[in-house]
Amino acid sequence: TYDCEMEEHDSEETCWDGYLRQDKNEIKIVSENLDNAKDYTLEISEGITHYQQPTHYHESKFHYDAKNMTEEVYSNYEERLHFHSDAPQHICHRSIEISLFGYDDNGDMYHISHFYDSNSYNCQPPPMPHWSISKQGGSELSESDYSAGETLELEWNIHTLDNSSNYLFEWYVYDAFNDDLFAPEPVLTKNVTIAGSDISGNGEFVIPWSLDIPETSCVINFRADLYEIDDNGSKIDRIYGNYDYTNPILCEWVRDLDKEFDNFTAEAFLEMTSDGLVLNIQESYNIFAHYYIEYESGNRDGVMTQEEFDIFFESWYDEIQGADCIEGEIGNSWEMNGMPVKKDHSYCEVTFDDTGIKFSAFVLMNGTWEPNQEGEWVLDIYRGHVYETCEPQDYNEDGVVDYYNCQTNRLAEDWWNMDRTTCTEDNSQWTCYTEEWEQENGPYDNCDENGNYYVCSKEGNYESRSYQADQCESHERGYYCEDDSNNEVYWSTIDSDEKCEWNADRNVEEWECEDADGNPTGRFAYCEPAIDDGGWYCTRDFHHNQAYGNTSENTHYMDGTVPEEERGTLVRYGVTSNSEYDLKKGKFVTEDGVALMMAISSGSGYVDIPYNWDTISSGQFVWRAATGDDGSDGDNTNDNNNNSNETSTENRLPVCQVFAVAQVGATGAIQASEISKKVEGSKALVAPLSGAATLPLIPGTYEFMVDCTDPDGDDLVITISDGVMTVTAEAMDGHFFGGLGFNVDETADFTQDVKMTWTDGTESGELVITFTTDLADLADDVAESGLAGLPGFTTPLSMLALLGAAMLLGRSRREN
Known part of the structure; x- marks a missing residue:
């Protein structure tokens, strides 16, 4: 390594006649002309990066002690390294770093020379652990095997485990719908520790278990997690494998539930009243919503009572019933006869009768307005925002505006966690103290409690938004600024040597791709064939829909379009x-x-x-x-x-x-x-x-x-x-x-x-x-x-719908 940095060499490569291979490496390191009267240390760091894993380093040190020799003044040293891998196809990057250090008369280390080289490779993803469920003995499990009130003997079959690692496999069984809004308690929770020594040579492990199905069950669903654990049994990493699961249906009415929910009707009407502008929102769900709520919260007799209805909604009644249930503000600019329009308050309610369930929201905008000179009330709605004040920013100091910093009419808010910060009021002024940092913030004019937070604001201190220069233009009230819309769909290109197939299971309904060896490479909501090379274009940005099982004639990737099913619920x-x-x-x-x-x-x-x-x-x-x-x-x-x-x-x-x-x-x-x-x-x-x-x-x-x-x-x-x-x-x-x-x-x-x-x-x-x-x-x-100034547009005749979520409130009603 000393030779690598001598002045007569043009570069370090002159002393390095090899390259790092993906599979195995044999490297000889020669340190020449070292003074026998001095000590030296040679440090070597080898880096290796596997597919989608952090880089791991292996370090070696060689110490060369001073020699008491009278005739030979200098010595040469040689070290040989061997870098091998059993699965080189999964290695994406290798590196080697070599440093030689000497010691002065005081024993302090100093640097003599340094060498570094690296190489990247076309790597493949390793086989991921995955699992499936079957009847004990390995026979295939079907929906007809499930019966309410019966016991079913099952087994988990876990594949592609590494027998040099230990694992924890956890699974949960729910007698409830797989619903994002609610978190039901599981009827069964189990876990098994898998020692690496118990894993078969081909990475297989089988876990037998029994499932007691409740008498009133109509649907069973599973959740399973596999973790790698250390020698102490602590979880290291959650492994996301190919989860082959089954959610059986035990009652016929459940089969039509998803379809019926998709057919709900929604309306949003804006009208002018003597009290101002009012937005009326109505969402109606048919009688199948009764079955769903009654099953989740009641005694499952098929008839929903007011008590069961209240139990189901009690966790978020406060959010949707009563004043200001819609917390979002108008997400863009509205103007009535040139005056800004803002949301004042809202009222919501959820009711039911023998036809179904209805959610109603009434959003009142601020103020009343006099008619203009023509006796009209003119409401202008912009996609962007109108600001009275925008400060130009010339970051490059070249006389050209780079950005506009625009002041909104929304007070800036500071959120303080109550577990760390205490906010107190004194003479109508609030201060917030964080003991951990010994930091005091404020004063504020107001601090409200919101969950586990203090939300504090000060009059005159408003939020601001930044826009690029070309996103703003002059407006009669100041500036009109508009963010660039971004509805880009992110596509993955799948090579022709990979296979992608549609999984029609009603609980899956997605495309599953695997390489030539049968190893899973990805799961997508939508795939369509790449006509040119026999591969696939796939995306996860679409919703899951059974209509995507047949896409052989589709060309959405090439056309830059989206399927009709992605255009949203008809409202x-x-x-x-x-x-x-x-x-x-x-x-x-x-x-x-x-x-x-x-x-x-x-x-x-x-x-x-x-x-x-x-x-x-x-x-x-x-x-x-x-x-x-x-x-x-x-x-x-x-x-x-x-x-x-x-x-x-x-x-x-x-x-x-x-x-x-x-x-x-x-x-x-x-x-x-x-x-x-x-x-x-x-x-x-x-x-x-x-x-x-x-x-x-x-x-x-x-x-x-x-x-x-x-x-x-x-x-x-x-x-x-x-x-x-x-x-x-x-x-x-x-x-x-x-x-x-x-x-x-x-x-x-x-x-x-x-x-x-x-x-x-x-x-x-x-x-x-x-x-x-x-x-x-x-x-x-x-x-x-007087039409001489009009351009000759060539766009086709078109008509657009009346209002949209983007045009109304910046954020929809609370997701929960």
Whole structure:
């Protein structure tokens, strides 16, 4: 090693003629020209890293004592090292570090020379311990073997154990559903210590045991854990192997339980009232919820009582019943007539009757607002946040803003653990003392108790959020800042020499992959074939769903899409009118400035499609004070046509107008009086609204508008489809006004079909309108309409749902 650092060498490698191998190494170390009159120490550190394990080091020291020799002044020393491994394919990295030290006349050590080399390898994961359950003797266990009130003789078969280690195997049996919300007590808990000397040569170990199934059981589930232990029996590491488990069902009604729970209905309606904005949330669970709760908490007679219902919910009644049950705040910015809107308080309740269980929440926003100059209440909802104060930060001191530090309106909070910190009040000021650190914090204006914590705040001390410079822009109230949305799906690429198969067990429902030797390599919620190389693309980011068992034709990885099952539970979202206020208009504005009009009903408007907030920049909803018994202002009924629509003395058909309205500017302001073009010239199409029509339009951005009034006040159901998405809206007071946005491309062959169907419960009709590009009148129409500055968007006609969780509260109601 001394030679390695002599000046005549260009680098250390000149004295090192080998490399570290993955399997075995034989290394000779020569220390040359050491003074026989001095002491030396040679230190060697060998590092080895196995697959997904920390690096382990083995250190060796060789001491060379001074020699009392008169003729030979210098000596050479040679050491030989052997690094071998029985399973080199699992080694990912090796290193060697060599240092030579000498000693001066005072005995103090000093450094002479140093050498280091390392190498990385394409390593494989080692076989992981895994286990399965069977009947004693090894015969296969089926669901039919389980019977309530009977004893079942079982055995755990544990595989791929290391007989140089000791283990602890623990397992639990539950007579309850595998529910994340509640933690039932197990009916059986057992553990067995496995000594390495008792493990068979092929790593197998069998544990026989008996299971006494309770008389009232309908479902049995297991949980098992395997730990490596030290010589004292203490747990070292939990081993996550391939857990082959069975959750048998003993009662038929349980088989439909998951499916029935998935079919629950949920609604969220926002309305303007004299008390302010109110968000009403309703979640309904059918009668199967009774069976579930009664089984978990009652006497299992099939009938749920109020006492059993209360027992089931008692651990979190305080969270969901009563005032401010929804702790989350609005997660983005709302403004009513330019004034900020915040959550004031909430009230929730859980009830049940003979049809099922219902969760209700009522969220009241702060304050009341005067109408604007047009007599309207305009609610603007942004995906991001509006801040009055943002401080630019130039971290690089190059004159360019790198970040904005924005002040929120939420007081900054310090959380102090009561076990370590004591908070006391003196003259309306709080201080918190942590004895362990001999540290005093404060003063605070307020400290509240929250569980095992003090939550302390000081007036005027607000939380702040940091944004990159390109995430903020000027706003009339200061700054508008928006985080980049990140819905990226993380995919794993599985090589073609590995095998991935779907496990259809109702308690598993996932893809299991293994290498050519049958060793497990991963478990995934979703896999689809890689067409090019015969491998697989897999992800754990999707939910478990039995529909993912057949993905042979899917190309979500290549397309950058997600399965329909990942779009979430269908929730009815809505903004509504009521007896006090009519909802007159609703729209969304996309990131590129296109406004998408929403279907509006003056009585009860909603859109039954999932909401995708990621593509939307803002939304706007406009109310007016109600002026008529039917909730409308009476301007939209064409009384001259009513008689022509009568098909019988019992039912009069609705009167409808269908037209395209051009947008002006990025905000989508409507200039209907100047540039609206109605289908079939200046006359409105009158019901029965059936047939086909073609309407040429100059390139630009438009709203497709529908205005229908039923003279009998019948409920109207309007369906609009652009060929990609179908949306249904209902007018429960006989008046419908609404629409959606679309773009006309500046190409001669552009067409866009829109189909509208309607029914009043007795009669129905269908109209298909084909929008085309009117290039001949392009120059004149642009000059007249003021559309010269509009870009020619090419996105397809689309309609988005009304509200979404991201648009409402930043955090959902408490998970527990």
